[in-house]
Amino acid sequence: MSYSSLPEDVLEHVFSFVQSDKDRNVISLVCKSWYEIERWCRRRIFVGNCYAVSPRMAIRRFPEVRSVELKGKPHFADFNLVPEGWGGYVYPWIRAMAGGYPWLEELKLKRMVVTDESLELIAKSLKNFKVLVLSSCEGFSTHGLAAIAADCKNLKELDLWESDVEDPSGNWLSKFPDTCTSLVSLNIACLGSEVSFSALERLVVRCPNLRTLRLNRAVPLEKLAHLLRQAPQLVELGTGTYSADLRPDIFSNLAGAFSGCKELKSLSGFWDVVPAYLPAVYSVCSGLTTLNLSYATIQSPDLIKLVSQCPKLQCLWVLDYIEDSGLEALAATCKDLRELRVFPSEPFGDEPNVSLTEQGLVLVSEGCPKLESVLYFCRRMSNDALVTIAKNRPSMIRFRLCIIDPQTPDYLTLEPLDVGFGAIVQHCKDLRRLSLSGLLTDRVFEYIGTYAKKLEMLSVAFAGESDLGLHHVLSGCDSLRKLEIMDCPFGDKALLANAAKLETMRSLWMSSCSVSFEACKLLGQKMPRLNVEVIDESGPPDSRPELPVKKLYIYRTVTGRRIDMPGFVWNVGEDSALRLS
Amino acid sequence: MAFERDLNLEATELRLGLPGTQESRSNKRSLPDMNIVDDQGHRSGSSRVISNASDATKSEEETTPPSKTQVVGWPPIRSYRKNSLQAKKSEAEASGIYVKVSMDGAPYLRKIHLNIYNDYPELLKALEDMFKFKVGEYSESEGYNGSEFVPTYEDKDGDWMLVGDVPWEMFITSCKRLRVMKGSEARGLGCAV
Numbered sequence: 001m002s003y004s005s006l007p008e009d010v011l012e013h014v015f016s017f018v019q020s021d022k023d024r025n026v027i028s029l030v031c032k033s034w035y036e037i038e039r040w041c042r043r044r045i046f047v048g049n050c051y052a053v054s055p056r057m058a059i060r061r062f063p064e065v066r067s068v069e070l071k072g073k074p075h076f077a078d079f080n081l082v083p084e085g086w087g088g089y090v091y092p093w094i095r096a097m098a099g100g101y102p103w104l105e106e107l108k109l110k111r112m113v114v115t116d117e118s119l120e121l122i123a124k125s126l127k128n129f130k131v132l133v134l135s136s137c138e139g140f141s142t143h144g145l146a147a148i149a150a151d152c153k154n155l156k157e158l159d160l161w162e163s164d165v166e167d168p169s170g171n172w173l174s175k176f177p178d179t180c181t182s183l184v185s186l187n188i189a190c191l192g193s194e195v196s197f198s199a200l201e202r203l204v205v206r207c208p209n210l211r212t213l214r215l216n217r218a219v220p221l222e223k224l225a226h227l228l229r230q231a232p233q234l235v236e237l238g239t240g241t242y243s244a245d246l247r248p249d250i251f252s253n254l255a256g257a258f259s260g261c262k263e264l265k266s267l268s269g270f271w272d273v274v275p276a277y278l279p280a281v282y283s284v285c286s287g288l289t290t291l292n293l294s295y296a297t298i299q300s301p302d303l304i305k306l307v308s309q310c311p312k313l314q315c316l317w318v319l320d321y322i323e324d325s326g327l328e329a330l331a332a333t334c335k336d337l338r339e340l341r342v343f344p345s346e347p348f349g350d351e352p353n354v355s356l357t358e359q360g361l362v363l364v365s366e367g368c369p370k371l372e373s374v375l376y377f378c379r380r381m382s383n384d385a386l387v388t389i390a391k392n393r394p395s396m397i398r399f400r401l402c403i404i405d406p407q408t409p410d411y412l413t414l415e416p417l418d419v420g421f422g423a424i425v426q427h428c429k430d431l432r433r434l435s436l437s438g439l440l441t442d443r444v445f446e447y448i449g450t451y452a453k454k455l456e457m458l459s460v461a462f463a464g465e466s467d468l469g470l471h472h473v474l475s476g477c478d479s480l481r482k483l484e485i486m487d488c489p490f491g492d493k494a495l496l497a498n499a500a501k502l503e504t505m506r507s508l509w510m511s512s513c514s515v516s517f518e519a520c521k522l523l524g525q526k527m528p529r530l531n532v533e534v535i536d537e538s539g540p541p542d543s544r545p546e547l548p549v550k551k552l553y554i555y556r557t558v559t560g561r562r563i564d565m566p567g568f569v570w571n572v573g574e575d576s577a578l579r580l581s
Numbered sequence: 582m583a584f585e586r587d588l589n590l591e592a593t594e595l596r597l598g599l600p601g602t603q604e605s606r607s608n609k610r611s612l613p614d615m616n617i618v619d620d621q622g623h624r625s626g627s628s629r630v631i632s633n634a635s636d637a638t639k640s641e642e643e644t645t646p647p648s649k650t651q652v653v654g655w656p657p658i659r660s661y662r663k664n665s666l667q668a669k670k671s672e673a674e675a676s677g678i679y680v681k682v683s684m685d686g687a688p689y690l691r692k693i694h695l696n697i698y699n700d701y702p703e704l705l706k707a708l709e710d711m712f713k714f715k716v717g718e719y720s721e722s723e724g725y726n727g728s729e730f731v732p733t734y735e736d737k738d739g740d741w742m743l744v745g746d747v748p749w750e751m752f753i754t755s756c757k758r759l760r761v762m763k764g765s766e767a768r769g770l771g772c773a774v
Contacts, residue, residue: 162659
């Protein structure tokens, strides 16, 4: 009996064990009948660029989907490089899904513009809606949230991770009906204004399955103990403001409440932290696997005291106040550490304000055998340090280094950091994500093109000398999906020579580089399955063709030019001459 | 700028004291040549101008000195995070008694709130903890004895003074920044003028 003659429901059952999108895609290519069976039983789709496919096409191919994940704006939108109004609107998707996926349960959006209208449509049309994750989104207010709270009877998860929410005063939390007891996860950390504490408390009390609660800054420390006592089953907690007058009764109440939370594995929040209150969490430290102190402006000694009590820590986000000495303590204590992010406390200062150097990262790379994901802001680096890190941790998967001053050379030799990053890509054969900084010539790109065969995402700024640099990356990085470049001398030649490569990638962003408008037009005409979008807020780019385009965003799509482009975005495809401005 | 020199602004500058004399105030023990010393060995500039390239054509020409205009999108920090940090910073700076502290030989600066300390001993202890050093014995006539570290500060008039010379209340309202001097420079301290 051949595999192709297995009954459909058997195949469908087998396929149900395959969750990964990549594998599902491969299955669907085996033969026509597998394609058909697979598409009817796919339950979850991920669309990395919401403009790569139309909602109608997605729904038509996969009619029984229960979970949709969409991403909108390019990553550099996080750093204010994408002007307001660029796009990424979720409404067309929601309108389509309201009809096409009436049983949709989950919607996860990143960097998209979500309106109250969209949220109201979800609440009204999707009767089995359970999970809403809005990560770095904007465009909505607590009115929209009120609709979700009021009408989504089976809501399990509401996560507003770092979204920009307008907060007209309105008591949206109390719109959760008394019958709502299904909440498992609530993240309102990004909300600017106060929420009704009593509504929050009542909600927490009636949801026995609540495991994640991330409060916003407006929730005072004095009230935290009270909440914790109502929800000792919490696994993940984000505190509100972690500051109060120094009073022993507040402290002992808080410490007592924390000690009752035996399941706590993740802590975050800690805004305005008063160090005297930190010992209140000591009782949960031994079980912590995730600690986000990236808003906690406390100094190294207090950080060391805290971190030294967390031997099971797997993920630490922290400010550079931790300093090299704190990272040394981390390396000594947290042998299970997988991810470290060190953010700058004063990114726009002229001088270093803390004693955090490349040494800290080297120490962690030495002491933490499972370290695989790094985001590190610092002010100096050396090739030696990078080579050491690479040799220590060949299993590194994500390595993002930001040396704050652009084009900073190796501080010991004053040479470019090509060799150091070269070592990273050479030793870390599974590296999937890399962000470069410091003084870099075309050589680093030669290393990357030669060795970084598994690299999927590369971020570059103020680096390279010529088109050769870009050419090395586009021609050598076999797994490249996302490339984002700012302020590099890369121009037309490399882009046009590697046009075909761009169709194998999700997207390419180039800003303040040396690409001409002519080249963009050529590319757009040559590659009909790419959208070549030029962003220029000062006027039509063809009115000054002698200047390089300011911002360029190229992405593959099966759906042609998008219809929601604002006036400052030009699609320079085939029919660009016909486009009315 | 050149024309300022021609105008000889110095001669017309308002100040205390007779023309032809340097500023002098009794009870101030001023320190030698502070303005010339660059106490932070700052990294010398890069080879490309860093500016928002929206007006300039991208070029590899060198212009001197490399300016440090802020570039949009760099450093790569999310606005969410930037806004949180900014709020804290403005809060602190608005209160006015937030000063930079540097120590000779240390590759970093600190900032402290002067008004969280009640007197000189508290402040000195905090400095000692921060930079891991010990001050010597203070006396009004001789300054700090017994240690190569000497705490100094720049006051509102731009003069560098020894920490402890003026009453505490006057100190916290006039101190603009602190510097812990070390070694031979510290020894250059003379007695009261």
